[in-house]
Amino acid sequence: MVLDVRRILLFTEVARRGSVTATARALNYTPSAVSQQVSRLEAEAGQPLLERHARGVTLTDAGRALAERGERIERELTAAENELADFAGLRAGTLRVGTFPTVGASLLPRAVIAFREAHPEVRLTVRSARIAGLWAMLENREIEMSLMWDYDWNRIDREDIVVAPLADDPPALLVSKDHPLAGRSSAALADFADDPWITRADHHPVAEALARSCHAAGFEPQIAYEAHDYQEAQAMVAAGIGVALAPTLALEGTRAGVSVLPLQPPAPVRRILLVRMSDRVLTPAAQAFAGFLRDAASAGTAS
Structure with missing residues (x-):
């Protein structure tokens, strides 16, 4: 038995309103379209879910149980939408960033302060290491992105990463x-x-x-x-x-x-870089933090 979640949600609305016609009117469907979806759900369930009569519908025991599950699904979907909205709006979540000591003592604190003032609900974790350690944390997904550096004779050049130069450090x-x-x-x-x-x-x-x-x-x-x-x-x-x-x-x-x-x-002159794995899309929090890093790098260069 495989139940279609969308049909369950539609059925839950029918159960709530007590009428196929009222449900169709509320959702801007035709009554026949609603009836067809309920019939398909009953076929998936292998048993009747509604008893139809002239004044509306009555739930069977199976229909009542499924409608209760449908209400729980609605609540969970609403909670999921709200949580995703919090992540997108930087009102929740975790951001893990890598750095190395000289940047950790210079540019990075400016970005950290600005980010925390703008998005205090996001938990920011910073890990400091040498280059080999930073690569390991990136590849193991322990951090989402990392500050790194290179020189002309030893450029960071890998097909599986995205490199964004931030500043030159003479x-x-x-x-x-x-x-x-x-x-x-x-x-x-x-x-x-x-x-x-x-x-x-x-x-x-x-x-x-x-x-x-x-x-x-x-x-x-x-x-x-x-x-x-x-x-x-x-x-x-x-x-x-x-x-x-x-x-x-x-x-x-x-x-x-x-x-x-x-x-x-x-x-x-060495380049200061922001590096991430190419198969990992930056979260909204990481995108915002990258912007603060660019601002800190620009301010440091100007000073």
């Missing part, structure tokens, strides 16, 4: 306040060919960016220290151990004793 040179070039408004890498360098540890892509940039400038950097984050790198710069290269977004809080010099071209 690098800067970090030198001690006591460095002879600390007072300059900008500098070139070649000016620091004889300086010891502080780089990122564990084969971090920024270490590759430094090596590539120095080679392009005609020298091999002398590595004096390998730092595990940019705060550690800044501390070593302030102590005078060496100079360092860092993305601009990593410099939201510059340590005392460190001078930041904009780097003259050519420079290894």
